[in-house]
Amino acid sequence: MADSPRRLYSADPKAGYLAAKVEIEAAIARVLESGTYIHGRELAAFETEFAAFLGAGGCAGVANGTDAIELALRALGIGPGDRVATVANTVTATVAAIVATGAEPVYVEIESDTMLMSPAALAEALRADGARRIRAVVPVHLYGQACDMPAIVELARAHGAKVLEDCAQAHGATVAGRVAGTWGDLASFSFYPTKNLGALGDGGAVVGGDATALERVRRLRQYGWRTRYVSDEHGRNSRLDELQAAILRARLPRLAAENASRGQLAARYAALLAGAPLQLPVVAPGRTHVWHQFVVRTPRRDALRATLEEQGIFCGVLYPVPVYRQPGYAAEVGRPQTERACAEVLSLPLHPGIAPADVERVAAAVRSALHA
Numbered sequence: 001m002a003d004s005p006r007r008l009y010s011a012d013p014k015a016g017y018l019a020a021k022v023e024i025e026a027a028i029a030r031v032l033e034s035g036t037y038i039h040g041r042e043l044a045a046f047e048t049e050f051a052a053f054l055g056a057g058g059c060a061g062v063a064n065g066t067d068a069i070e071l072a073l074r075a076l077g078i079g080p081g082d083r084v085a086t087v088a089n090t091v092t093a094t095v096a097a098i099v100a101t102g103a104e105p106v107y108v109e110i111e112s113d114t115m116l117m118s119p120a121a122l123a124e125a126l127r128a129d130g131a132r133r134i135r136a137v138v139p140v141h142l143y144g145q146a147c148d149m150p151a152i153v154e155l156a157r158a159h160g161a162k163v164l165e166d167c168a169q170a171h172g173a174t175v176a177g178r179v180a181g182t183w184g185d186l187a188s189f190s191f192y193p194t195k196n197l198g199a200l201g202d203g204g205a206v207v208g209g210d211a212t213a214l215e216r217v218r219r220l221r222q223y224g225w226r227t228r229y230v231s232d233e234h235g236r237n238s239r240l241d242e243l244q245a246a247i248l249r250a251r252l253p254r255l256a257a258e259n260a261s262r263g264q265l266a267a268r269y270a271a272l273l274a275g276a277p278l279q280l281p282v283v284a285p286g287r288t289h290v291w292h293q294f295v296v297r298t299p300r301r302d303a304l305r306a307t308l309e310e311q312g313i314f315c316g317v318l319y320p321v322p323v324y325r326q327p328g329y330a331a332e333v334g335r336p337q338t339e340r341a342c343a344e345v346l347s348l349p350l351h352p353g354i355a356p357a358d359v360e361r362v363a364a365a366v367r368s369a370l371h372a
């Protein structure tokens with residue numbers, strides 16, 4: 001019997017581990033021997049190194065990307081009674097974090113081509129906010145491409161609103177020559193295992209140049225403590241532990257090269273799928289995409305996905321249901337471009353464990369499924 005072809009997935013966290021196995025195992029051994037497992041040298045060093053990688057003023061590690069959004073918003077003074085503008089074609093976590101602060105989400109329509117927050121729609125939402133309750137904007141740099149930050153920051157500033165960038169899918173992306181995560185008042189990152197920079201467990205960080213707000217994140221992540229055993233305010237436990245910090249340090253030196261190899265695979269997909277009856281990813285001028293996902297669009301998404309699965313090719317759908325249509329966050333909102341994107345998007349396998357030959361196999365399978 002012939003071997004069935006290797007199964008391909010839209011993410012493969014083990015491939016990320018194997019790529020840096022020696023460094024990761026040395027990092028883990030170092031932590032185990034150190035005797036310090038929470039808030040020690042590894043966290044401090046990772047915070048310095050990650051801020052330097054981004055060119056950000058500072059970094060505070062937290063337990064995950066959802067907490068990073070919530071604690072950053074709280075540190076910027078967002079809470080009950082406030083409204084926070086974001087998009088609905090994001091992971092539920094973005095909105096869960098906004099709601100956890102006590103604020104209310106406002107869903108801004110996306111651009112039809114990039115599928116990122118539309119500055120025109122944001123302008124409209126801010127114009128309609130006569131009472132100035134929108135006190136923060138959370139653009140989501142989805143799939144690895146940064147939003148139109150020059151426009152979004154200008155609109156938010158004019159409205160007196162803070163900007164928190166959700167960078168969970170955009171480690172190292174740039175727009176207008178500046179790194180995503182250095183435009184807003186603060187930015188949040190996730191190190192969930194499948195992200196471009198992934199831990200082997202949960203992890204997250206808040207970065208930014210607002211030293212006062214960052215200091216507040218450091219208090220909020222540990223019971224509100226200003227110094228040990230003395231809380232200045234109501235905080236909680238959201239710590240990035242030493243093992244995860246050390247693993248992230250082991251992986252960080254490879255991030256730029258891994259982003260570049262994602263870019264090469266994306267270019268290969270684009271060349272092989274040119275002219276096929278589906279929408280290829282659109283990269284706006286002046287942006288460097290870090291290809292967290294390679295997202296194609298077709299109204300026949302579900303049929304295409306099923307056909308590929310029969311051949312051992314497992315694609316992702318980020319995200320199938322706008323947040324405002326999910327029972328836990330249901331709201332009377334209609335955003336046609338958002339809904340069309342959710343119905344059409346499909347993430348083809350692209351990650352450090354994918355080889356050029358895999359891309360060729362997937363592209364051929366896509367073409368044959370679409371009879372193109």
Ligand SMILES: *Cc1c(COP(=O)(O)O)cnc(C)c1O
Nearest residue numbers: 064065066091093094168190192
């Ligand atoms: C992964 C992700 C998050 C949440 O991160 P966790 O570490 O899973 O809490 C938030 N926003 C976006 C856009 C994400 O992709």
